[in-house]
Amino acid sequence: MAEVKPAARPLSPHLQIYRWSWTMAMSVAHRVTGTGLYLGTVLIAAWLVAAASGPAAFDTAQAIAGSFLGRLVLFLYSFSLIHHMVGGLRHFVWDMGKGYEPETRMNMAKFSLVASVSLTVLVWIVALVLR
Amino acid sequence: MLSNSSMRTPLGRVRGLGSAKSGTGHFWLQRVTAVSNLILTIIFIGIVIALVGRPYPAAVALLSNPLVAILMLLFTLSACIHMRLGMQVIIEDYVHNEGTKILAVMANTFFAIAIGAASVYAVLKLSFGG
Numbered sequence: 001m002a003e004v005k006p007a008a009r010p011l012s013p014h015l016q017i018y019r020w021s022w023t024m025a026m027s028v029a030h031r032v033t034g035t036g037l038y039l040g041t042v043l044i045a046a047w048l049v050a051a052a053s054g055p056a057a058f059d060t061a062q063a064i065a066g067s068f069l070g071r072l073v074l075f076l077y078s079f080s081l082i083h084h085m086v087g088g089l090r091h092f093v094w095d096m097g098k099g100y101e102p103e104t105r106m107n108m109a110k111f112s113l114v115a116s117v118s119l120t121v122l123v124w125i126v127a128l129v130l131r
Numbered sequence: 132m133l134s135n136s137s138m139r140t141p142l143g144r145v146r147g148l149g150s151a152k153s154g155t156g157h158f159w160l161q162r163v164t165a166v167s168n169l170i171l172t173i174i175f176i177g178i179v180i181a182l183v184g185r186p187y188p189a190a191v192a193l194l195s196n197p198l199v200a201i202l203m204l205l206f207t208l209s210a211c212i213h214m215r216l217g218m219q220v221i222i223e224d225y226v227h228n229e230g231t232k233i234l235a236v237m238a239n240t241f242f243a244i245a246i247g248a249a250s251v252y253a254v255l256k257l258s259f260g261g
Contacts, residue, residue, distance in 0.1 A: 002138060006240065031221065033222065034214070034217050034218075035218070036222075037214065038214045038217070038218055041210070041211075041214065041246045042252075044250065045149065045156070045192035045246045045249040045250045045253070046249075048194075048203075048249070048253035048254060048257075049249055049250075049251050049252070049253045051187075051190060051194060051253060051257060052253035052254075052256040052257050055187040058187050058190065058191075078176070081172060081176070084170060085168070085172055088165050088168070088169065089169075091204070092165070092166075095162065121182070124252065126180060127180045127183050128177075128183075130180060130181075130183065131183045
């Protein structure tokens with residue numbers, strides 16, 4: 001059979017074509033935070049292994065975690081964790097077949113950012129007060 | 132196009148195989164681990180808050196508490212399964228070369244298992260007396 005070249009088919013436009021909207025931004029954020037959490041598990045595993053290795057390794061890990069850079073990473077990680085968790089709650093709502101109305105979608109997207117920022121700050125306040 | 136020299140009808144070839152070749156298994160496990168992650172992540176944040184600023188003996192005592200250790204093991208398992216599934220979707224979305232994609236999906240599995248094994252080993256070692 002002769003090789004038939006497929007016709008150049010139209011492709012659906014990607015992200016850069018569309019005007020940014022809250023729902024789109026939060027969707028991208030869900031993926032970005034998920035990727036951040038994925039990579040960050042290296043640090044959690046390393047911290048646990050340090051604790052299992054003995055006091056010297058644990059103190060080193062604690063010193064790194066307590067440094068400015070360490071705290072910045074921890075803050076971003078905790079925000080990513082909470083943002084991804086709140087974003088996941090939105091997915092549960094959609095999985096139940098609810099929340100697809102344009103206004104509801106917009107409100108849920110905005111709420112997910114407000115809720116995740118507030119919860120992250122709250123967690124840090126609690127952690128700093130209790131230490 | 133595939134040449135249709137096979138005796139099998141097109142319907143027979145695709146029956147039971149979606150585009151992902153595995154039905155809804157991936158989707159469902161992603162949702163099941165999302166539910167368990169929701170509960171376990173809140174617990175994990177609580178454990179980390181309780182550990183902030185603790186010296187080594189206190190931190191070890193907390194992590195080797197049976198209840199804390201079991202919850203940490205469950206969190207590790209749930210999170211590793213969930214993140215493996217999530218990263219696989221990202222790879223399949225953006226890596227179009229078939230060979231690279233297969234290697235990346237495989238590396239993703241290895242990564243999730245390595246992280247899980249290291250964390251589980253550490254928690255068990257702490258629990259069973261360092």
